[in-house]
Amino acid sequence: MISANDLIAYTSDSANTCANEELQQRLSMYQVFLKLYEHNRGLLNEILRLENSGSKSLAGVALPYVQGIVLDQQIYLVTNLLGGKTQALVQPQEVWTIGRDHRKVGIAIQDGCLSRCHASIQYINDQGFYLKDLGSSNGSFLNGEQIWRSVALKDGDRVRLGSLAFVFFICQTAQILEPLPSEVLTHPASKPEERQSLREAPHLHFARSAMPPHKQSNFPTVKPLQETFTFRHPETEY
Template sequence: MMTKLHNQELERRLSLYQVFLSLYERHGNLLDEILQLENLSQSSVNGVKPLYVQGVVDDSSVYVITNLCEHQTQTLQQAQHLWTIGRDRSNGICTQEPHLSRCHAAIQYVENQGFYLVDFNSTNGSFVNGEPVYQPVKLKDGDRIRLASLTFDFFLNQKRRVLPELSTNLLTQILPPVANQQTTALNHISVSQECKCEKTEDTVQIELDYISVGRGESGKHNVIQQKKSEILERFFSSTNNG
């Protein structure tokens, strides 16, 4: 009885495998879509950031920015404009994805042409938007790349713009209230003070110079009693501590 049930289970699994194989042969992108859905679900559950590679062409400088290396965003420059990807630590982009080959593929920049994905005859293959890569494939902004079971997005940046400065009215709306108050206070009160303290046996001489307090008349020395008291307290406190 047990043998019969075991044989039935094997036949059921074999039938399911044949159905899946037939379905995959007719729909080559099915596995890619399943892998992408799995990556998205895992990212949302585990809080993992989406993986990406960004190719940057900035004047005469060419580099890539990626978080494939230990999930940390890094800027990678390479003199030959060739960034290899694989499990081996000698790769410019090293990731321990178990299904990757030791040197699986590379992203290459060709002068005046763009970035390309190159597969190094990897065991589990390379794909761009679900299509297998047999020869270098030129990459476009937003392409979906899969190396074995590792899936990431490719972004392309070919232009840098310097934006104009924001208006003062807009800046005052953006600044937090505390900063606004401090800025207003600094605009209305400019205090330049010089305090010289000399201690003799019987005499303590304090010279206070306040210049341009608030919007007072120029040339007049206005002494604020509160400020004077604070300075005296600090002076006697330091004297007692000494």
């Protein structure tokens, strides 16, 4: 039979073990953050920024991205890095520079960890999009690895420039969908409860495309996209 003293001793030993494990975990976490502080302060700042914003609601938060578009001889980037608003950026030389100095780069972002002219994304015919570091102070990283030369970008790549992080996507094909059946477009009469549900639902506004349905062959060109995107032509001076 277990005595009261044995039970007290067992409980005390268990508590000490749990306390030691928690102390070890905290010490390990401290060592990780210390190494980040010494070797990669930009990544540490990004982790702390995400931690500080973690308590806020994610509703309405736009995740940073850049998408390279190659369709019908038209090359451009679509991104929300500029003020959080999606824009299509056309660059005559197909080189999009990123940094702090708006006089030297096409995509200027006020981030203290970015160099004035930090990195570039370039499109090379028949090869694709490439990321290149332009001698930045805090480095350019692709999928967690620092790059020292021009590196090809793939769909879904994670890019970090200083503390600026975004995902890169590529779109090189377009698909023309079949015309909708007439009964779908005519909206047949619905039941009273369905009509009530529709009245209570938020109104959605869709931009109509200037392209005739299933007739346009050279999709998309710059002109139709002007209805849904704001085009911006960055300065060509680097």
